[in-house]
Amino acid sequence: MKFYNSVGPNPRVVKMFMAERGVTIPEVEIDLRGGENRRAPYNVSVNPAGQTPALELDDGSVLTEVTAICEYLDEVSPGQSLIGDTPEARAMTRMWTRRIDLKICEPLTNGFRFAEGLPMFTPRMRVLPEAAAGLKAMAQDGYRWLDPMIAGRAFVAGDRLTLADVLLFAFVDFGFQVGQPVAPECTNLLGWYERMKARPSANPTV
Structure with missing residues (x-):
């Protein structure tokens, strides 16, 4: 997997969630202030909405939206769930x-x-x-x-x-x-x- 990170509270949610779950994923830093998220290749091949963060899965598909990313990582990672066991x-x-x-x-x-x-x-x-x-x-x-x-x-x-x-x-x-x-x-x-x-x-x- 590959995590597209940047400044801002949304990427921080996922980073903090990963830290709490003990998950480490290679990162690509996106220059949000410089508008890298709003131009190709990011807004073409990663997230057409031009937003961060994004999670690229092993099969090349991409998840966006912090709650979707966090829930996915929670399900595929060992350890105590931060979503819930019931x-x-x-x-x-x-x-x-x-x-x-x-x-x-x-x-x-x-x-x-x-x-x-x-x-x-x-x-x-x-x-x-x-x-x-x-x-x-x-x-x-x-x-x-x-x-x-x-x-x-x-x-x-x-x-x-x-x-x-x-x-x-x-x-x-x-x-x-x-x-x-x-x-x-x-x-x-x-x-x-x-x-x-x-x-x-x-x-x-x-």
């Missing part, structure tokens, strides 16, 4: 992953793209600067929604680390870097964030 556990992981993606990751990311990220993203995609403030507010609403729901829990889905934690951490950490920090009153979420940040897999050099 239908109920897998459903719980997927539920929380979907909630976090919709309520936090998507508005946070587009809030950045449509504001601070405008110089990079204007030539690459439709941008809506007028929507940036509202999207950032939606991400903060997502933080406040999640905060009481994880009170007393070690992890988002309960007492086990899952893909939902990895996804959320990568984007919360990105939020701190781009001016969208978690509000101080979200003490449960901030406590969870500090615990996740202390994990070896949270080191971006892993």
Whole structure:
């Protein structure tokens, strides 16, 4: 297999997931800032959507989208699953992953793209600067929604680390870097964030 990596929270999700699962895959670094992901050969032979990350399988086929990549690696790798060992556990992981993606990751990311990220993203995609403030507010609403729901829990889905934690951490950490920090009153979420940040897999050099 071959992993197409770059800067950004999406590739970081997969990198952190692989670190937690003890998976090592040869990497190809894609220059996201330089637009390598938006031109041939990457957007022709790897991912026509021009996004990272991507996972090239041994037969030459390519998987994209972080949840699909992580679920595939979880299934083909030995060790403790981060998706779940039962239908109920897998459903719980997927539920929380979907909630976090919709309520936090998507508005946070587009809030950045449509504001601070405008110089990079204007030539690459439709941008809506007028929507940036509202999207950032939606991400903060997502933080406040999640905060009481994880009170007393070690992890988002309960007492086990899952893909939902990895996804959320990568984007919360990105939020701190781009001016969208978690509000101080979200003490449960901030406590969870500090615990996740202390994990070896949270080191971006892993």
